[in-house]
Each structure stands twice: as C-alpha cells, then as structure tokens.
Amino acid sequence: MAFDDIAADPAAHGFNSGFVGKLDQAIAGGTLPSLHGLVILADGKLVLERYVAGEDESWGRPLGRVDFDTGTLHDLRSVSKSIVGLLYGIALKLGAVPAPDASLVVQFPEYPDLARDPQLGKRKVAHVLTMTLGQEWNEDLPYTDPANSEIAMEMAADRYRFILERPVIAEPGTGWTYTGGASALLGRLIEKGSGLSLLDFARQHLFAPLGIDTVQWISGADGTYSAASGLRLRPRDLAKIGYCVLQGGSWDGEQIIPPDWLAEAFTPRVTCFDDIGYGYQWYLRASTDGNGPRRFAMGNGGQRLILIPERKLVIAILCGQYNHPDQWKTPAAIMLEHVLPGLAG
Structure with missing residues (x-):
C-alpha cells in the first residue's frame, strides 16, 4: 500500500496526547535550531508534518533564507548513500x-x-x-x-x-x-550495468513507481552525479522511500525493492562506532528502549531517515547545519526528547 498523505491523529497511531504540543513548543522556542522539515509516518499515515523557514544551501551553494513547504527540495547529503x-x-x-x-x-x-x-x-x-x-x-x-x-x-x-x-x-x-x-x-x-545515468535509473526503478516526480541530483564538475551526497528530495518523498522499505520493498501492490536485498542490507556486517552497526550503506542500531531495532540513514547538516519497524514508524528530518560541529543535536533532540518519549506504551 501507499501511505495516506491526509493528516491523521497521532494519538490514534501510537503517540500520547501531549506529543504534538510539546514538539510545537520546541520549534516555536527555537530549541531545535536549523530544523527545516519534519515528516513522521505511523502505520502508513501522515501523523505529523512541520516546515520551518531558514537559511539553506544546495551542495555548498548558498540559497539564502528559504520558506520551506511540502514542495521544497532539500539536500539529503549522505542519506543519498x-x-x-x-x-x-x-x-x-x-x-x-x-x-x-x-x-x-x-x-x-x-x-x-x-x-x-x-x-x-x-x-x-x-x-x-x-x-x-x-x-x-x-x-x-x-x-x-x-x-x-x-x-x-x-x-x-x-x-x-x-x-x-x-x-x-x-x-x-x-x-x-x-x-x-x-x-x-x-x-x-x-x-x-544498466546503461542509464544514476538519476535515470533511480527515476525509472524507484522514484516513478513511488510517485516521486520532482527530484534533483547534483553532479560534479565532470558531470557525474554524486552518489555520495548529491540527491535532493522533498521531505514527504524521502518518507515515501522509508515507508516502502518498511513494507518490505512493496508499494501499492508492486514490488519495488527486492525483499531479500533488504534482509541482506539490514544485516549488521561491521561495527562503525559505539553501538551502531553497518549493513549495506545503512546504519543499524539494536533495540535499547523497547521500541525495537532501528535502521537509519544520516547526512551532513542533520539529515536523517529513521525507520523503527516494530512501531511502523518513518521519521524524515531535514536540517541546515551543514559542516557545523553540533549538527547532530537537532535530530537527536527530535528523537530523544520528542518522538521516543511521545510514544504511548
């Protein structure tokens, strides 16, 4: 199934009643600096979506102050990987x-x-x-x-x-x-192997099947698309990819990503730091709080795509603290001070 983009009540999908108010207070109070976009899906429903105006850039090129909304592309940086x-x-x-x-x-x-x-x-x-x-x-x-x-x-x-x-x-x-x-x-x-550019392959085999029709992939001076950091998507579209993964790679009755590949990709192969493992281009963390294991992608500036399969949760976070030493703090606060505490037992 495809996710329902009509806003649903978070309390009907696993969150406690104070979750939204507390998060909105944090955004209004400036305690989540450089947050640009936040999309949360639960049970395939859009339970929260927020956009905050701020300074942004595209692969290092300043864009000035951007009034983000559902149609605004955002750097994913290393989430591209x-x-x-x-x-x-x-x-x-x-x-x-x-x-x-x-x-x-x-x-x-x-x-x-x-x-x-x-x-x-x-x-x-x-x-x-x-x-x-x-x-x-x-x-x-x-x-x-x-x-x-x-x-x-x-x-x-x-x-x-x-x-x-x-x-x-x-x-x-x-x-x-x-x-x-x-x-x-x-x-x-x-x-x-495909005879297509990376962007054309992605459009044909991933983006178009998911209904993602607005995308940009930045290329280097030699014209090569940057597989490591150049993808730009709308936050909802990033969340779509996450939800497709949660569905075992299927979308609206069509198998998009092979489920056996997902099983291999999410098998820990090596420890990269602390308690975080690495599979095939994805970070993996075992359950430490009763919510089940997490699979996540990270990018410079505070970009995150976080999947919590046992809770049927997808969290897409887009921020603008590129190259900043504290870039991890906003996505960490969203998860540790809001999303996880906001989950009903």
Whole structure:
C-alpha cells in the first residue's frame, strides 16, 4: 500500500496526547535550531508534518533564507548513500550489477594496471557496500578542505581511478572507514550495468513507481552525479522511500525493492562506532528502549531517515547545519526528547 498523505491523529497511531504540543513548543522556542522539515509516518499515515523557514544551501551553494513547504527540495547529503544502496539491490535483481561476493577490480577493466595489484585484487563488491575496503580515506577534515578525500575525489581528473588506487592500509573487511568513494563506485556499477545515468535509473526503478516526480541530483564538475551526497528530495518523498522499505520493498501492490536485498542490507556486517552497526550503506542500531531495532540513514547538516519497524514508524528530518560541529543535536533532540518519549506504551 501507499501511505495516506491526509493528516491523521497521532494519538490514534501510537503517540500520547501531549506529543504534538510539546514538539510545537520546541520549534516555536527555537530549541531545535536549523530544523527545516519534519515528516513522521505511523502505520502508513501522515501523523505529523512541520516546515520551518531558514537559511539553506544546495551542495555548498548558498540559497539564502528559504520558506520551506511540502514542495521544497532539500539536500539529503549522505542519506543519498543509503538510497544508492537500495538502488544497487534493484539493479542486482535486474542482473545489471555484480553480486556482493564478486571481485571489485574485475568490474573496472579500464584500469588494467590496478588489476595486476594483488592487494587490490582482494577487495570485493561487499567491501564497497559495507565501507570496509581497507584503504586510505579521510573525511574527518572539513568538506571545505581539498584534502578531504571526498572533495579530492570530486577534484580528481578520474574519480574512479582516484578511489580504486587509494593505498591499502588494512585487510579488506576488517574495519569500517567512512568512505564516500564507496558509494561513488556503487553508482558507477549501476550506470555501467544498466546503461542509464544514476538519476535515470533511480527515476525509472524507484522514484516513478513511488510517485516521486520532482527530484534533483547534483553532479560534479565532470558531470557525474554524486552518489555520495548529491540527491535532493522533498521531505514527504524521502518518507515515501522509508515507508516502502518498511513494507518490505512493496508499494501499492508492486514490488519495488527486492525483499531479500533488504534482509541482506539490514544485516549488521561491521561495527562503525559505539553501538551502531553497518549493513549495506545503512546504519543499524539494536533495540535499547523497547521500541525495537532501528535502521537509519544520516547526512551532513542533520539529515536523517529513521525507520523503527516494530512501531511502523518513518521519521524524515531535514536540517541546515551543514559542516557545523553540533549538527547532530537537532535530530537527536527530535528523537530523544520528542518522538521516543511521545510514544504511548
């Protein structure tokens, strides 16, 4: 089924009666800084939708003050990675991309010199999906710094060679390193196998079936769509994708995302930090509060897509604190001070 976009009573779908009022007070009081959009679905119903005017940008380009509403596109930044992970599963079902256990370097015969390197030959597509390539990559630097690996990739004459030839510093599969280049490789494999651009593939196989007709995917100076951070969607449309995932990949009677891929994608493969695991381009957290495990995507500036399957909840959060050290605080406050406490027992 598709989700019902007619506003429903949160109290009829698992929230206590004070939830909305408390959240609105926080928004009005400025305690959720740089919140731009919030959409919450419960049981497939739209139980809360809020938009707050504020300063925004598009992939680093200032947009000034934006009066957000249901039709306004917003940067997803690295939430793009998780959507690319879903697209890879769709492409795999279509036979357009290699399976996770396939050799990575074999997929890039245009670089025969790299194929001769025995160290690089150890890497598989699974190591791309899980960001466990064991290579040098540093995105801890600000994204305004050309030494940041994602920025260096964008500036490289050949982004895929740049990614593939990063020095090997660990055995593949033994540790997680946040790597935008991994998502770029997935996007390239989708394009190579399907014969479509990443955006056209997404439109044909994910966006159009979900009724998502307004989308932008930012490309770099070389014209390549940024699989790591370039997708822009409306908040409701981001929530649609989340709800499709909650429905086992189905939408309005049509199977969009293969359910077996979702099961694989949401299997923890590696610990990335604290109690958070990582699957295939998605973050995973076990249940710690009685609400069941969470699956989520995160992006620079406070972008979040959070799924709580046991509660049939989808939370899409869009914020504007790009590159800010406290960018995590607004989405954390929405979840820890409002959504989770607002759930009825």
